[in-house]
Amino acid sequence: MSAAKIVTHIAALQLVERGVVGLDEPVSKHLPEVKNLPLIDPGRGAQESFVLSTATRQMTLRHLLLYTSGLDNNENPLVRAFFDSSEPSRYGLQGEFANPLVERISLPLICEPGEGFAYGWSIYGTQLLVERAGGKAKYVEYAQEHVFDVLGMQSATYLPKTRPDVWSKRLQMVETDGMGLVEADEMSQGFTCAMSDMAKLLGDLISGSSKLLGQESIDLLFKAQFSPSSAALASLRGDKDNYTFVLGKTHDKQDSPPVNWSAAGLVMEEDIPHSGLPAGTVTWEGMPNVLWAMNREKGMAALFATQLLPVWEANELACLFMRNAWKRFAA
Numbered sequence: 001m002s003a004a005k006i007v008t009h010i011a012a013l014q015l016v017e018r019g020v021v022g023l024d025e026p027v028s029k030h031l032p033e034v035k036n037l038p039l040i041d042p043g044r045g046a047q048e049s050f051v052l053s054t055a056t057r058q059m060t061l062r063h064l065l066l067y068t069s070g071l072d073n074n075e076n077p078l079v080r081a082f083f084d085s086s087e088p089s090r091y092g093l094q095g096e097f098a099n100p101l102v103e104r105i106s107l108p109l110i111c112e113p114g115e116g117f118a119y120g121w122s123i124y125g126t127q128l129l130v131e132r133a134g135g136k137a138k139y140v141e142y143a144q145e146h147v148f149d150v151l152g153m154q155s156a157t158y159l160p161k162t163r164p165d166v167w168s169k170r171l172q173m174v175e176t177d178g179m180g181l182v183e184a185d186e187m188s189q190g191f192t193c194a195m196s197d198m199a200k201l202l203g204d205l206i207s208g209s210s211k212l213l214g215q216e217s218i219d220l221l222f223k224a225q226f227s228p229s230s231a232a233l234a235s236l237r238g239d240k241d242n243y244t245f246v247l248g249k250t251h252d253k254q255d256s257p258p259v260n261w262s263a264a265g266l267v268m269e270e271d272i273p274h275s276g277l278p279a280g281t282v283t284w285e286g287m288p289n290v291l292w293a294m295n296r297e298k299g300m301a302a303l304f305a306t307q308l309l310p311v312w313e314a315n316e317l318a319c320l321f322m323r324n325a326w327k328r329f330a331a
Contacts (some may be wrong), residue, residue, distance in 0.1 A: 002286025004191035005123050006221070006264050009065050011130045011143055013217040013263070016061065020133050026058035030132045031125060033102055034059050038091055039070070040078050040108035050078050052087065052108065059113040063128065064122045067265040068232045070109030070201055072120035082108050101139075103129040104214055115227075117235035117261065119242060150211050151200045156193035166192055173288060175309040184309055195305060202294050202301035205264075222282055224260030224267045236261055243284050245315055246293075246322075248274030276323030278330060289314035293322060293327070298330045 014020040021030065028035035035058075043049030055070070072079060088094035097103035104124035110116065127139045128184040134142040142159040148156040155166050170192065175184040192226060203208050210218055226233035236242055236259065243259045258270035265284030268277050275293075277283060283293035288309045294301035302325045304318040 001294055003284055004286070004292040006284070007143055007147055007191070008123055008126050008130065008139075008213055009221070009263050010115075010147055011134065011139075012061060012126050013213055013220065014064065014146055015130065015133055017214055017217060021061055021129065023062050024060050027061055027064065027125065027129055028058060030129050031059075031105065034071075034105055034125065036091070036104075037070075037093075038087075038108045039112065040082055040110060042078065050081055052082075055109055057113045057115075059125075061115045064126045064129070065220070066232070067117055067122045067262060068114050069125065070111045070113050070116065070118070070120045071105060071107055071122050071125060072110045072118040074107070076110060076120070078110060078120075081108055086219070099128070101125075101131070111231070111235075115231045117232040117242075119239075130159050147201075147212060148197075151204055153193060153197035153200055156191070156197045157190050158313055160189065160192035163192075169194075171307040173307045173309065176313055181308075195303060198292065198303055198305075199301070202292060202303065206294050206296045206301055208296070208301060218296075221262055221264035222267075222280075222294075223262055224269065225262055226260050233260065238266075242266065245291070245312070246275040246277060246283055246319065247272055248319070274323075275319040276326040278326060285311075285318075287311050289318060291318045291322065293326075295330070300326070300330045302326065302329075 012021065016023050019286065026201040037055065038052040039055045043050045043051050059069050074080060074083065082088065093106045097106065101124045104121045105128065107121065110118060130142050131139040136142040157163050157166055160166050160170065173184045174181040204212055205218065205221060226236065237257050243257050247257055247264065258265040258268065260269055262282055264282045266282065268279055268281045271278050275294040277293055278295060278298060280297050282291050283291065288307055289311060290305045292301065292303045302322060304321045306314050308314050
């Protein structure tokens with residue numbers, strides 16, 4: 001789920017602290033697949049036309065953590081047009097991939113690294129980097145040893161079906177179908193944990209004495225990273241799906257919503273009435289209607305989670321919970 005991507009970012013920052021990976025060094029040392037990805041721009045002809053060129057900037061871990069790498073996903077119209085053409089074979093971006101993470105980063109770049117924001121598949125590049133540089137055969141093994149085990153997150157796993165103790169206790173996933181609720185067991189996959197496990201993670205990050213990361217890395221998770229005039233901030237604020245889940249629909253037409261971005265998620269630059277989140281709070285959401293928020297100045301974190309699909313179905317309830325939680329406990 002998207003709400004758990006912070007785990008991957010923590011793992012990557014641990015490698016930076018150990019000197020294994022440089023935050024601002026080209027990641028092509030560990031991810032040679034991204035070194036020569038083409039840069040794609042809209043063409044001047046038909047809607048599906050495009051122009052390819054060579055990127056002039058190298059992708060770094062900082063870019064991956066901030067979703068400014070230029071990697072989007074295969075739902076982007078330009079990316080779809082690219083894969084519907086003959087160009088992928090020219091760049092070695094089609095065929096069978098032994099590692100699914102490699103397939104997810106084998107895309108044309110929609111902008112120069114560092115010059116735009118796209119909440120796409122940068123996360124898979126970060127996971128692959130941790131997998132290759134972290135000394136484990138698989139990313140999930142690194143996360144287990146260096147994140148979950150450190151905090152005693154006993155039910156946290158990326159492979160819930162391999163953990164009978166976890167699988168047997170999961171809540172039944174359900175989905176609205178217009179008439180009521182139907183079972184959606186096929187969606188019970190990916191990162192799974194007890195609410196108390198996620199509370200341990202968020203609690204560690206706001207504690208002031210984290211077991212997972214040093215202060216410099218913690219700052220990257222909490223502090224806004226995009227400068228006011230940056231293309232990245234313009235891209236972030238230009239897509240309402242990036243922020244209306246906590247700001248509310250009334251912000252759909254706002255030219256400059258009071259949000260920024262960190263290596264953990266969305267940063268509130270002002271108090272947000274709709275969700276009750278105070279300025280300085282970092283938050284993110286994901287399937288299945290999960291929303292977390294943390295503020296180190298207030299010394300508080302809050303977590304809302306359901307087993308209800310589709311995403312956004314419980315958004316108003318989540319924001320109601322947040323408003324009351326922050327009003328009562330962060331005063």
